[in-house]
Amino acid sequence: MQIGELARRSGVTLKAVRYYESLGLVHPERLPNGYRAYRESDLQAVIEIRELSAAGLTARQTIPFVECLSLGHEHGDDCPSSLVVYRDAIDEIDRAIASLQAKRTELVHRLDTGASRNFTKETAMTDLNRLPEGLPVPTDDGAAAHLPGPSLPALSLEGTDGHRVDLGGLGAGRTVFYVYPLTGRPGTDLPDGWEVIPGARGCTSEACDFRDHFVDLQAAGADAVYGLSSQDVAYQTQVVERLGLPFAMLSDEGFQLADALDLPTFVAPGVGRLYSRLTLIVRAGRIEHIFYPIFPPNTHAQQVLTWLREHPLDSSDL
Structure with a gap:
């Protein structure tokens, strides 16, 4: 030929x-x-x-x-x-991957350092409490209707305080898990179209509301409060330090809890799968109450606080 x-x-x-x-x-x-x-x-x-x-x-x-x-x-x-x-050839690729990962780690470190240097620590809730006007309000699509009643699975998630939390062994009291998509980082753009996704915007202001009402939540019967997202622990640790949060964030990068309980998630451009915003009130290892959908997020901790005060535990519940 x-x-x-x-x-x-x-x-x-x-x-x-x-x-x-x-x-x-x-x-x-x-x-x-x-x-x-x-x-x-x-x-x-x-x-x-x-x-x-x-x-x-x-x-x-x-x-x-x-x-x-x-x-x-x-x-x-x-x-x-x-x-x-x-x-x-495989060895050569492995070396290239290791080199790229090292470069990425260094760039992320420099980004965090630069952002922290140019943005002061946020302590006033009033500044973060302002959400843009006209945000779309999420509607109840029934994706969490099955949740009250099931027990939490025996999962161990890493927290920003250096400890792992055994979701299947929380004890007899009440624990609040507020689940959120992702928190923004100063100096870094949010995903494209973030503000038009119903319920997506407001993770930082929600965290600050839980921060500012943390003592009240404890007084109302919450043994513990945790934020939970799919962001890695290093990213969440930066959020805890920057916002001065008095509680730990839990990292579920693999969406283990979502898959075990069929929690609602969504996909955002450029970042992939994320948790939908919801809050679980867990009592003696079982989901006692859910908040879903949540809007506005910047006053959600006060909504949780009101519920806890209206449903107090007596001594026989402990």
């Missing part, structure tokens, strides 16, 4: 075929008229090179695979020399 047919049948360009020939990967015969004539074995070799190139190998790295085929093997990786190339 001529070079045009070889390129068409193998799915590569004429230039690629000529390059493979220059590397000695294909060996066409020269006809009396000067044209190259390629065999079926050349076609098999070019297809092998194309597939390996798509997997990340260079044309030169495919030489052992082509040689393996030329020895009569059915597959180019039937020979030990080909497997060595696989291992070397």
